[in-house]
Each structure stands twice: as structure tokens, then as C-alpha cells.
Amino acid sequence: MSFFRLMRLNAWRRPLRTVLMMLCVAVAFLIHGLGAGFLAGLQGSGGADESRLVVASRSGRAQPLPLSHFARIAADPDVASAAYSARIRGFVETERNVVVASAVDPAAMAAAMGDELGLTTDLLAALAGARDRVLVGRALAETMGWSVGRRVALTPFQTMRADGARTWSFEIAGIFDGARADVDTHFMLARYDYLNAARAGDRDTVDGIVVVPRPGVSPGVLAARIDAMFASSAAPTRTQSEKAFLEALIRQIADFGLIVTLVTSAAFVTILMIVVNTMAFAIRERTFEIGVLKVLGFSPRRVMALVLGETLFVFLVGGLAGLGLAKAGSLLLGAELGLALPPLALAKAVLILLALGLFAGLVPAAQAVRIPIANALKSR
Secondary structure, X not given: OOHHHHHHHHHOOOHHHHHHHHHHHHHHHHHHHHHHHHHHHHHHOOOOOOOOEEEEEOOOOOOXXXXXXXXXXXXOXXXXXXXXXXXXXXXXXXXXXXXXXXXXXXXXXXHHHHHHHOXXXXXXXXXXXXXXXXXXXXXXXXXXXXXXXXXEEEEEOOOOEOOOOOOEEEEEEEEEOXXXXXXXXXXXXXXXXXXXXXXXXXXXXXXXXXXXEOOOOOHHHHHHHHHHHOOOOOOOEEEEEHHHHHHHHHHHHXXXXXXHHHHHHHXXXXXXXXXXXXXXXXXXXXXXXXXXXHHOOOOHHXXXXXXXXXXXXXXXXXXXXXXXXXXXXXXHHHHHHOOOOOHHHHHHHHHHHHHHHHHHHHHHHHHHHOOOHHHHHHOO
16 A cells, blocks of 8 residues: 555544545635635725826825816826826715716826727717716626616716716716726716816816826836825825825725735634544544554654545645635626736635645644554554
């Protein structure tokens, strides 16, 4: 009988116990995989990258920037394109249907992010037809059941109209699709000239400016120069990569990284306690057999390898099953739930799996090594 066959047969000595341990490990790594996928989805931030920059107020997102900042930034020779936006956040019909409309200059937005958002010439032409028209992202349109030509009444949380009207009325002129599955399309694009003329306050201001550097220009150097440009103005800026900006925005809501770490750590500690206790009990059951193996010439190193192999077998089967389910969930429900489990996250999870398997097997392996042969043979 080979060493590995002996290890496998020992692992399946009590099939129900082995299956239950594998199930516990699978659940723990399913939780870890979903948590890692959720974090990866947040860090991906809807197609955000490190090269594109976001200029916002140094005082925080609640403080708008004057529109004049945009002209100075766009005039920089190292800027390939730039676009500004002002947000209207409110609800449609009921307060549970929260919708965000980004008021932009269509031409500037098409130059900066047109390819990513799928802003075709036909969509831009439709938006230009009337100032109260909007383009709706595919994800938002499908969620709300909207179609082209429908009028939408958006009740704002803050951005009130100067004429005293309670809602902003928009006509859907088109639906845009992101160039990739990870591009966020759960919002509307409105015309800034309509918003700016009709709102009660904060006229000629924007919430942020997106900047695309020219090829070969360092985003970090350009960000520092933009901030230096407005350092002494009444509205100083903080310029970050789009990815860093969105991650900071998410952290204002909650530190999801800490939450996921705490949940997965609790799951791993629990599974370690279960597996270590179960394997230690299994070693006590096999005291006589371990003594026989030592009599037959099994060295302490081989006895330890046998127990560690059993534990690793349980962890590998259960852990890979849990990670497989997490990966399947990210593929099937990634767009709806914001899950993305990239290869790097899977590789890290496998390393954690191997480390936990070895750690969980150390106590029962050391217990098996320390059993004296005489005591082991007298146990039966």
C-alpha cells in the first residue's frame, strides 16, 4: 500500500465525519470568496482606473467647485480631455427608488468617457434635442423598467428648483451601454445647462471634474500640478486617481475591507477549532494503529506527514469546493451584486487554504508523534 493511498483511506475512515469537516471548510471559504469578490468589485469601482483623474474640493464632496476651474484645467497642455458634472440625487415615485442624474456637458463627456460609456453620435444627437432630455444607463433602465420616450419625475434630496417646483422632469432620449461588464450604468446623464439654469442655488458650480492626461504624462505629476494651480484660490482642490477617489467615497459609507476581514477571520477561527478538535479525536481513536506504524518503521517525520496530509486533503477538497461556488456566483451574479473574483484573489485564497490546512494539522500531528509505542500497543 502506498503512502498516499494510506493517507486517503485514513481520511475516509469515517465518511460522515470527513464530509462534515469538508462542508465546514467549504462554507468558510465560500464566505471568504464572496467577501474577496465583493471587495474586488468595489476596488474595481465600475471600470475606474489609475490613469484617469478626478478633481474635487479639498473641503469634501459636499463643497462644490466653481465652473471656472474647468476652463483652466482643460487649457493645460498635458490634459487630453476633461469633463465636469453636477449631481442630482433623489427618488422616483417612492423613496426606495433612489436615482442619480449626472448633469454634464455632452460634448466634453463624450470626449473624456464616451468610449467607455458607449455614447454614440446618435445618443448625443438625441440628447441635444431638448434641454430636459436624459440618457439612462442600461442597468438603471432595466431595474426601473424604463424605455425611450418615457418622462421621469425625479424628486431631489437637495438640489431644488428656482421656480419652486418639487420635481425635476426628464424625458428619456436614449439608453447607453457600458463598453465592459464592469462599467457602472446605474445612473442618468442630464444636460448641465438645464440644471444650472433651473436650480435654486450653487449656480455655475460643479461637483467634480474628470481629467484624462495625455499619453506619456504621469497622472501623479499632473494631479500635483492641478492642486498647486488652485492652492491659493477660494476653492482649493484635491486631485486623485478615479479609482482612489471612488474607494475613498466607499470608505465614507463603511470600511467594507475591515468588515469582510472580521467576518472571514471569524469563519477561519471557527473552522480551525472544529478541524483541530475533530482531527485530535481521530488520532486518539487510532492510537493502536499509530503504534503499529511506528513498529513497522514509520519515522516521526512520516507519521507527521501522514496526519498533515489527511488534514490538507480535507481542506483542499472543502476549500476548493467553496471557492468554486464563490467563483460561479461571481460569474452568474457579478453584474447584479458587484462581485468580481479575479485570478489574483483566487491565488491568495488558495495560499490561505494551504496555510490553514497545515496549521490545523500541526496539533494532531504533534499528538501522533508523541505517542509512545508501548502505550499505543497497550491501548487495545
